[in-house]
Amino acid sequence: xxxxxxxxxxxxxxxxxxxxxxxxxxxxxxxxxxxxxxxxxxxxxxxxxxxxxxxxxxxxxxxxxxxxxxxxxxxxxxxxxxxxxxxxxxxxxxxxxxxxxxxxxxxxxxxxxxxxxxxxxxxxxxxxxxxxxxxxxxxxxxxxxxxxxxxxxxxxxxxxxxxxxxxxxxxxxxxxxxxxxxxxxxxxxxxxxxxxxxxxxxxxxxxxxxxxxxxxxxxxxxxxxxxxxxxxxxxxxxxxxxxxxxxxxxxxxxxxxxxxxxxxxxxxxx
Amino acid sequence: xxxxxxxxxxxxxxxxxxxxxxxxxxxxxxxxxxxxxxxxxxxxxxxxxxxxxxxxxxxxxxxxxxxxxxxxxxxxxxxxxxxxxxxxxxxxxxxxxxxxxxxxxxxxxxxxxxxxxxxxxxxxxxxxxxxxxxxxxxxxxxxxxxxxxxxxxxxxxxxxxxxxxxxxxxxxxxxxxxxxxxxxxxxxxxxxxxxxxxxxxxxxxxxxxxxxxxxxxxxxxxxxxxxxxxxxxxxxxxxxxxxxxxxxxxxxxxxxxxxxxxxxxxxxxxxxxxxxxxxxxxxxxxxxxxxxxxxxxxxxxxxxxxxxxxxxxxxxxxxxxxxxxxxxxxxxxxxxxxxxxxxxxxxxxxxx
Numbered sequence: 001x002x003x004x005x006x007x008x009x010x011x012x013x014x015x016x017x018x019x020x021x022x023x024x025x026x027x028x029x030x031x032x033x034x035x036x037x038x039x040x041x042x043x044x045x046x047x048x049x050x051x052x053x054x055x056x057x058x059x060x061x062x063x064x065x066x067x068x069x070x071x072x073x074x075x076x077x078x079x080x081x082x083x084x085x086x087x088x089x090x091x092x093x094x095x096x097x098x099x100x101x102x103x104x105x106x107x108x109x110x111x112x113x114x115x116x117x118x119x120x121x122x123x124x125x126x127x128x129x130x131x132x133x134x135x136x137x138x139x140x141x142x143x144x145x146x147x148x149x150x151x152x153x154x155x156x157x158x159x160x161x162x163x164x165x166x167x168x169x170x171x172x173x174x175x176x177x178x179x180x181x182x183x184x185x186x187x188x189x190x191x192x193x194x195x196x197x198x199x200x201x202x203x204x205x206x207x208x209x210x211x212x213x214x215x216x217x218x219x220x221x222x223x224x225x226x227x228x229x230x231x232x233x234x235x236x237x238x239x240x241x242x243x244x245x246x247x248x249x250x251x252x253x254x255x256x257x258x259x260x261x262x263x264x265x266x267x268x269x270x
Numbered sequence: 271x272x273x274x275x276x277x278x279x280x281x282x283x284x285x286x287x288x289x290x291x292x293x294x295x296x297x298x299x300x301x302x303x304x305x306x307x308x309x310x311x312x313x314x315x316x317x318x319x320x321x322x323x324x325x326x327x328x329x330x331x332x333x334x335x336x337x338x339x340x341x342x343x344x345x346x347x348x349x350x351x352x353x354x355x356x357x358x359x360x361x362x363x364x365x366x367x368x369x370x371x372x373x374x375x376x377x378x379x380x381x382x383x384x385x386x387x388x389x390x391x392x393x394x395x396x397x398x399x400x401x402x403x404x405x406x407x408x409x410x411x412x413x414x415x416x417x418x419x420x421x422x423x424x425x426x427x428x429x430x431x432x433x434x435x436x437x438x439x440x441x442x443x444x445x446x447x448x449x450x451x452x453x454x455x456x457x458x459x460x461x462x463x464x465x466x467x468x469x470x471x472x473x474x475x476x477x478x479x480x481x482x483x484x485x486x487x488x489x490x491x492x493x494x495x496x497x498x499x500x501x502x503x504x505x506x507x508x509x510x511x512x513x514x515x516x517x518x519x520x521x522x523x524x525x526x527x528x529x530x531x532x533x534x535x536x537x538x539x540x541x542x543x544x545x546x547x548x549x550x551x552x553x554x555x556x557x558x559x560x561x562x563x564x565x566x567x568x569x570x571x572x573x574x575x576x577x578x579x580x581x582x583x584x585x586x587x588x589x590x591x592x593x594x595x596x597x598x599x600x601x602x603x604x605x606x607x608x609x610x611x612x613x614x615x616x617x618x619x620x621x622x
Contacts, residue, residue: 052606109479117428118406118488136428139475217478224606235331235338236436236597 027251030244043245053229053246060210060226061253067145068205071152072198078157083164093161096154104214111138111147111219141222147215155208156201163197199265203258210254226250298323298537301339301349301529302330306480308394308498308524309557310353316553317544325541333358333439340367340529347531350538355439356383356523357446359390360590363527371528371539375546378563382586383523392525393545394559396496397578398444399519401482405509406491415492417516418451421469428473431490434605436597437478440496440522445600446589447520450582458621459596459614467604476605485510496522497576498558505558518580524559592619 034040047053082089082096102110114121115138122135137143167190175185191198216225227250234243305311305327318324330336333354340349340362352362362368363385370388383392400421402414406429415421421430433441449455449462470476474492477484482499484490486508493500497512504510526545532538544550548566555561555571564572595617603613614620 112484112489116484116489117491221475232436232601235335236434236601237594238334238338238341240342 027244027248030240031248033241043241044249046242047245047249052224053226056224056226056229057249057253059223061257063145063223063225064148064206064209067148067152068156068202068209071149071205072156072160072202074149075153075156075160075201076198078153079160079164082157082161083167084169092157096158099151099154102151104212105218106214107147107151108215108218111143111150111215114138115143115146138219139221144216144219144222144225147219148209148212151212151215152205152209156205159201159204160194160197163194167193195265199261203261207254207258210250296322296324298325298351298534298541299329299349300325300538300541301336301352302332303327303353304332304480306482306499308396308496308554308559309502312557313545313550313553316549317541320544321540323537323541332437333442334437337362337365337367341365344530347529347533349529350532350534351526351528351542353393353524353526355443356390356392356525356586357443357590357593358439359525359527360385360586361594363387363389364590367530368527369530369532371542373539373543373546375543375563378565379546380562383525383562390525390527391546392523392562394524394551394554394561395521396440396498396524396559397514397519397576397581398440398447398494398522399497399500399576400513400515401485401493401495401500401503402511402513403485403488403491403509404511406488410491414511414513415515416513418448418465419517420515421474421492422465422472424472426472426474426492428475429490430469430472430474430492430494431477431481431484432469432474432494433481434476434478435600439524441476441494442593442597443520443522443584443589444494445596446593447582447584451515451518451520455621456585456588457619459599459619460610460621463599463603463610463614466600467610470604496559498560501558501576512576514576514578516580518582519578520582520584521560523584523586592617595619 031043032039032041034042078092078096080086082093113119115134115136116122117136119134119138121137122132125134126132138147171189171193172185175189176182180188211227213225213227213231216228217231220228226246230243230246230250233239233246303310303314303325305314310327314325314327329349330339336349336352336354337358340347340352343349344367352359352368354362359368368389372388373391376384376388376391379391383395385391400415400418404414407414410429412425412429415423415426420426432444435441435445445462445466447462448465449459452461452465454461475490480499481490481493481495482503485493485495485500486503486506500510500512504512526542528535528538528542546563548563551561551563552567552571555567558575560575561567561572596619599610599613599617599619602608603610611620
């Protein structure tokens, strides 16, 4: 038993070091190394004083905050269906899980294949109605929002469904017996119970969106999505220190925001 | 319990080392051979059939990414060689990421397409031209454009796709060379930058993906691309044609280099030698990229390229010295909608 504990502890330590500390140290090191190889905060100063980088960060934060809230609200009824095992639950769960298989650039390509200038949706629309309103939709702000929602909703739904499964199934009938209407039971009993996990799902969705760069790289025209801007600094200009500083700023802000939200909404009594 | 975990650990270790030995015996790591570009798919298949060694396809994402990866791995090199547009090869030499390679047929490559110190050499060239999807244009009742200037006509609004010069080597050479086609000079890049900006202002896009398949699908009705990428789609049956714009076209020099600290130098040399051999040069020409050494390539293969009246020659040394700055200016003035004179003025390329 003792060796088991030692082995698992070593595995956990290895994971934390490899997955968290090592990348963080390399990233921080890069961000503090100037173009001349010397130590300094030049990269941070450059990023923070660039109106373009800051506008991109602000727009991306707003965009991702809005889509993650919308996605979580949208995911609630889906999650309810999955969590309660209502008709269609299995299909919904599987389609939500399949969504995980399409990541990053592949997702962007899929959206172009659907809503690009000659996408499948466009061809169907033209055949059915003779119009072409969906042509090029992929490259608009609405198209970008649809893209983000379509990977945020399934992930939020799965997180919510897990909590809904664990809710005491007798609670809603009990509330109804005590005279609550359907909507009253939902708003006064179920939603307050789910509040922590709703915040959890929205935060996760927000983190996911802020880190996502593949779809943005292919699709974002209307607003410069921050991770795609980092990518350009990195590969387009070999500006490793600036890119690292931008990434460190992104990580700090996302971590700070999600922690703040969690603390603010934490229930008063444990 | 302790013995148990030890056994599992050593088994895992043994499997891992077995795996890497098996991989090392078969592959040769090269940054970056795009399978859908210059028929690398066909080249690698032919080389593997001949030697049993498979150079890696699609490991990175274009010339710039290859350079970034080499720089990041400088302390612990992973790649043996690189394929890129020559302006980036010059940059790689400057950054100390490549080493000389004394290839057998290097002296047969034309001057201007090779480094005197053998740090880089051309393996093919391709004219940067316009591709059109004739079905989409016919569907919209539009004539085939015949000049670069036509793309600025509002009737073609939003139909054309180019690639993002900060992402693609082909596009960075286009960004550089269009200036000379539009009447600019080596110290005045305003005519080119104005064109690139007007291109975007007419609704056209700079994409971060290979555009040839998009032309074939009709997603892009018009593309700016290396001629071979368009012709190969045509050969596969797509309704596409090459247009040689009347103002002239520039030739894109594509080349290779040996990576500094290449883990498998002998294998790398064999592959690099093969790419400029008559066999490989013929496969390249069959894929509609222009071979750098025509000796040994059948005449009927060489006779299939579109004729060009006005060819613009690129000064690779000048291009290499300024392309990084120009990409920055392009980002500021075009992608971010800034001022052209200010962006070019900062890098001293706004004329005298």
